[in-house]
Amino acid sequence: MTAITRTYQVPGNDFARAGEASGHIKRILKELGFSPEMIRRVAITTYEAEINMVIHAGGGTVTATISPQAVAVVFEDHGPGIPDLELAMQAGWSTAPQNIRDLGFGAGMGLPNIQKYSDVFEIKTAVGQGTTLSVTIFAEGKEPI
Amino acid sequence: MKIAEIATLLETGAPLGRIQGDRDLTTAYAGDMLSDVLALGGQPDVLLTGLVNPQVIRTAEMLDTACVVFLRGKAPTEQILSLAESCGVCVLTTGKEMYEACGLLYGAGLRPAQ
Numbered sequence: 166m167t168a169i170t171r172t173y174q175v176p177g178n179d180f181a182r183a184g185e186a187s188g189h190i191k192r193i194l195k196e197l198g199f200s201p202e203m204i205r206r207v208a209i210t211t212y213e214a215e216i217n218m219v220i221h222a223g224g225g226t227v228t229a230t231i232s233p234q235a236v237a238v239v240f241e242d243h244g245p246g247i248p249d250l251e252l253a254m255q256a257g258w259s260t261a262p263q264n265i266r267d268l269g270f271g272a273g274m275g276l277p278n279i280q281k282y283s284d285v286f287e288i289k290t291a292v293g294q295g296t297t298l299s300v301t302i303f304a305e306g307k308e309p310i
Numbered sequence: 311m312k313i314a315e316i317a318t319l320l321e322t323g324a325p326l327g328r329i330q331g332d333r334d335l336t337t338a339y340a341g342d343m344l345s346d347v348l349a350l351g352g353q354p355d356v357l358l359t360g361l362v363n364p365q366v367i368r369t370a371e372m373l374d375t376a377c378v379v380f381l382r383g384k385a386p387t388e389q390i391l392s393l394a395e396s397c398g399v400c401v402l403t404t405g406k407e408m409y410e411a412c413g414l415l416y417g418a419g420l421r422p423a424q
């Protein structure tokens with residue numbers, strides 16, 4: 166199998182559609198026969214990142230590249246950016262308003278979860294310009310083959 | 311435990327939506343913060359929650375959760391049910407609140423997802 170790439174436009178603040186891209190990526194991985202463990206790690210990572218785009222950044226673009234060894238996903242938005250990344254990475258830190266908390270999000274666990282369940286984790290962010298989050302999950306655990 | 315047994319224990323009435331595969335269910339998680347479920351790293355077969363929105367179904371989809379139980383008689387919308395259908399997630403609604411629902415399922419052998 167050569168690598169396949171899929172791109173999704175994620176609309177901002179649309180909670181009926183939030184998770185569509187992650188759900189689609191998950192179905193592709195299932196069809197390709199990746200292990201349930203690996204698929205779950207990708208699903209958690211992509212879903213949290215997609216939700217962040219929807220909640221905090223007015224939407225963005227998700228690009229997934231799938232090869233037999235790994236799934237790499239880039240989340241690019243042109244939202245407000247993250248002023249203090251160290252703070253944002255802390256478990257429990259959230260700027261989500263009450264209406265988002267009422268949906269079950271805004272626990273401040275998204276970024277820590279994404280870091281925990283991905284093998285490669287990188288954020289580039291600039292205030293007023295946006296945020297690009299790149300994650301990779303290897304099929305055979307933490308190390309590349 | 312099968313979905314039908316959960317429905318009986320929690321007096322939910324008929325499942326809303328299709329039961330896919332009807333696999334044996336062994337683990338559960340209960341809560342109202344979806345990120346906490348996702349943080350668990352485990353795979354709850356059953357998710358009990360007082361939240362009623364499409365993201366509950368999405369979260370179940372991500373975790374391969376077979377069955378979502380909406381608590382305190384909160385009725386899911388058509389939109390939620392059709393999403394559940396397309397994700398292969400079975401939906402139950404019970405009039406019971408979280409503490410009692412969890413106690414009943416634990417007593418019948420369902421264990422925490424880790």
Ligand SMILES: Nc1ncnc2c1ncn2[C@@H]1O[C@H](COP(=O)(O)OP(=O)(O)O)[C@@H](O)[C@H]1O
Nearest residue numbers: 217221222253259260261271272273274275276
């Ligand atoms: N894509 C993003 N654009 C702007 N801010 C973000 C983005 N992702 C995360 N953040 C900021 O980082 C904080 C922590 O994110 P996270 O850990 O996912 O928690 P939560 O989404 O529950 O608030 C958010 O509250 C928000 O302030």
Ligand SMILES: [Mg+2]
Nearest residue numbers: 213217275276
């Ligand atoms: Mg988040």
